[in-house]
Amino acid sequence: MKLFDVYPINNINITRGNGSLVYDAEGTEYLDLYGGHAVISIGHTNPHYVKRLEDQLHQIGFYSNSIEIPIQTELAQKLGKVSGKDDYQLFLCNSGAEANENALKLASFYNGKKKIIAFKKSFHGRTSLAVAATDNPKIVAPVNETDNVIFLPWADEAALEQALKDNEVSSVIIEGIQGVGGIQVAPEAFLQKIRSLCDEYNAVFIADSVQCGYGRTGKFFSHDFAGVNADIYSMAKGMGNGFPIGGIIISPKIQPAYGMLGTTFGGNHLACAAGLAVLEVMEQDNLMQNAAEIGSYLITELKKLEQVKEVRGRGLMIGIELPEELAHARKELLNKHHIFTGEAKPNVIRLLPALNLTKAYADRFLEAFVTVLNQ
C-alpha cells in the first residue's frame, strides 16, 4: 500500500530528539525551531514526560468515557491553576480542528443561533465547521461550504459591529495570533471589542488558542494580553508535547447536558498523563517566563536586521517577513545550517520552538540567519 500523497515533504528522516535538538538517521544534528508545527512545548523526550507516559502505560493506557477517569479531573485542576481559569470546565478531544469544531457547535447549542464570524486569513482546522471557518477556499470541499460563516477583515471594529447587529451570530472565533495567516497579533482593543459586542448580542467569544496558546507567548493564552476572558478557549498543539490531545475550556455560564458533546478517544488515560506531564514541566521550569524572555530577546535582535521587512509576534511565536529576493532563506537555514523553521505564505519564516529554548540556541539561530541574509 502507498501513502496518500498530500504532504510536500523535506527529504529528511528524523529518528531521535532531545530538547531543542533532533537527529536524522545518519546522526546529523538539527536545531528545531519549528517544534513539529508548534507542538513540541517542553522539548523532545523530556525525561519527566517520558517517565509519566511510561508509568501510565504500565497501568492502563485507555478506557472510554463510560467510566470514572480521575486523571481527567487531575488534568482539569492543574490546567485551571496554570491557566488562571479555575472556574472554567474542560472537555477533552484529540486535535485542534476537533477542539474548534466542538467550540463552534457548543456555542450554537448555547444560544440557538447559526452564524459564525471568522476573519480573513484565519486557520481553524480541517473538520467540517472548522474548515468552513478557515479562510482558504482550496481546502474547503463543496460539502463543507456554508452560508453560516461570515469572514470579516482583520481587526475591523466597525465591520464587526455591523455583522453582529442583526443578532443572528452564534459565535466569533479568532486566533490570538494568526499562525498560518503569517503571525498577525490580534490588537488588544479588538479583542476587548469582541468581548463587549459578544456580551451585547449574546454571541460566544471563541479564542482559538491551538497554536498561540499553552504558554507560547509568555501568557497562558495569548488572548490574555487583552485583559478580557473569552467564553471558550480551544487548545491542542502544545498540550501533549506530541501526544495527540486537544480540548476546550468552557466558561461557567455555559451549562453541559449529557450527550451534547462526546468522543471515543478524547481524555484517555495516556493522553491525560501526557497533558499533566506538560503542565508539570511548564510550572516546574518556569517555561512561560522563559518563552517571554527568549522570545523578546529574539524579536529585539531580529528587528535590528535591515534585510528583514518586518518582525511580528509575541514570546516564542515569531514571524519574520522577508523580501521576495530572500525567499530562499528558510531552505538555506535547513539545508546548510540544519535549522528547522516554519513558514507562512508568501515569505514569512515562523519560529515556533519549544518553550525551554535556551539563549545559546537562540544565538545559534541568529548567527546562521545573519549568514544566510548576507550571502
Ligand SMILES: Cc1ncc(COP(=O)(O)O)c(C=O)c1O
Ligand atoms: C490556529 C489553529 N487552529 C486549529 C488548527 C488545527 O489543528 P489540528 O491540525 O490539530 O487539527 C491549527 C493547526 O495548524 C491552527 O494553527
